[in-house]
Amino acid sequence: MGVVVDPEVPPEVAGMLRANAALLSRIRSGWVPPADARPGRFRSVSSVALLAATPGVVALMAVLLALSHPAAGFTLLGTFVFIVLVKIASISELPEHDVSRDREVYERARPYRDRYLLPEDFDRDAADVLTRAQRAIGSVLRSHVNAEGLLDGARNALMLPAQEWEIARLLAKLSALRAEHAALVSRGVAPEVAAVIEPLDRALATSEAAMIARVEALERYAGHVAEAERAYHARGQIEELRARLPRYEELLAETGADALAVPEIDRLAEDADHLEQVLRRSVRSAHEAFRYLES
Incomplete structure (x- = not known):
């Protein structure tokens, strides 16, 4: 899962944060690298x-x-x-990587201490939900249909990282509340308090369900993109075969077997048209799913 960074953090700082999860965890726990560390x-x-x-x-x-x-x-x-x-x-x-590098990470990370989240900020259930969201987002951003502009690549590049950060932020908050809630309940609850605990339990469960629904919407979007991706690759293969048809037709004509090939060639053309329609439908469905994410 790694470090999750607010997309508004400058890219060079975000890269440094993602590359130093263990060090950031030590800094979070209160460790401060020496100032003079050469x-x-x-x-x-x-x-x-x-x-x-x-x-x-x-x-x-x-x-x-x-x-x-x-x-x-x-x-x-x-x-x-x-x-x-x-x-x-x-x-x-003595290792080349000395404490001066740790100090640099410490100094550069300090202004952004509320703009990144570490793996320990999430309990197991929250980490699983976040991993699902990251997997869906990654599959969309890495797809050829996105890179080729069949989807709205610019909006994906802006909105999907923002979605990841917002989901991660809320899941971290949910994890912290769940930990506090579990610690309170583990000490024993008086009968007078039980009536208050029950709606709090429901609030946590409802919040988790809302986050899962949000991630499922991302997964549906990623599913439409995956369908478009399959159609995109299949269409490319069909087009490549169609480009080679004249050579096959020439060979069949020279061998006197061209009459037998006509149905197969016609079927290839039909397959190409069908895949074009599938691709367009898939892209259209992906756009509709994207609009749902924005709502």
Whole structure:
């Protein structure tokens, strides 16, 4: 399901939000990435200490060699080199993706904290309903009949993402109320409160039914588009076959069998006309279903 973003959020910010669901979840829970999060700053103290120690180590090694203690001098040098190598290895193993990227996401997401929804905002039933809506919307927007302009592509591109956001927003609100309601009921309900709980139960159920009806309307629209899509592809195949007919007719004429082919050729033409009618009916039905969504 992923992150659902208000379609009015700028596209570059929306893309960033959708790509960082786990990080946004941590931020939502109260985690704040450090402001100074460049790897160089974390490594600066130890790196400077090593750099400052180098002249002293070299001088001490020279003294040991001058006092005829080469073993101690080389041991000191070896130890220092080992420490430097370990430091280099630790630097190289640090991940490229540092906290500065997390900070950038945090800063850019803050102004839009009420304009996106995370998977944890939905209970299981709400997530299922939202997934159905997203599947229907995606099938319409990805269809060839939409891309070819047989549907109203511009209106689809505007209205369907708005529908997804509105459905997601209401389902998130429904999920939150259901969770609060379940928590209250789980503590036990006094007889005096039961009379109030029952209409609240009905309100939640009625709201859920309304959302499901809305999603079913989207699914009906997607169904009409799918029918138009099938007719569109079939029509294309028939047209491709019709374009090849002269070569078949030529072959049949040369072999003396052309009289047998006439009924089949006529049937192919009828199939093409039939598919054209089916496509037009399907597109017309899709337009009617679209108008129903707007009402």
